[in-house]
Amino acid sequence: MADNWQTLISQDALEPGDVTPVPFGELVLAVYDTVNGIFVSDSRCTHAGANLCDGYFDGKHIECPLHQGLFDARTGQAKAAPVVRPLKMFKARVENGFVQIAPISK
Numbered sequence: 001m002a003d004n005w006q007t008l009i010s011q012d013a014l015e016p017g018d019v020t021p022v023p024f025g026e027l028v029l030a031v032y033d034t035v036n037g038i039f040v041s042d043s044r045c046t047h048a049g050a051n052l053c054d055g056y057f058d059g060k061h062i063e064c065p066l067h068q069g070l071f072d073a074r075t076g077q078a079k080a081a082p083v084v085r086p087l088k089m090f091k092a093r094v095e096n097g098f099v100q101i102a103p104i105s106k
């Protein structure tokens with residue numbers, strides 16, 4: 001099977017227990033070091049586009065810095081107003097110490 005996973009960042013370069021912004025093409029991805037492992041989403045809030053990497057992260061949830069909307073960083077699910085739409089999540093894994101995401105299908 002073809003291995004098309006794309007490397008984002010070394011796991012050592014992540015903010016331990018926090019969220020780290022990683023440029024990826026035209027996007028900036030948010031890489032979360034959660035209590036359940038590494039998860040990756042688009043860094044833009046689905047409410048008004050604020051940068052979630054500047055928000056408060058508690059190991060499970062990311063709070064938007066602009067209007068304090070809340071997402072589950074492990075699922076992308078919207079958890080508190082004013083956000084209602086889920087985050088765009090990317091399938092992620094850690095391989096040989098590097099965070100990778102699965103190919104993005106359009």
Ligand code: FES
Nearest residue numbers: 045048064067069
């Ligand atoms: S931009 Fe994130 S809650 Fe408004």
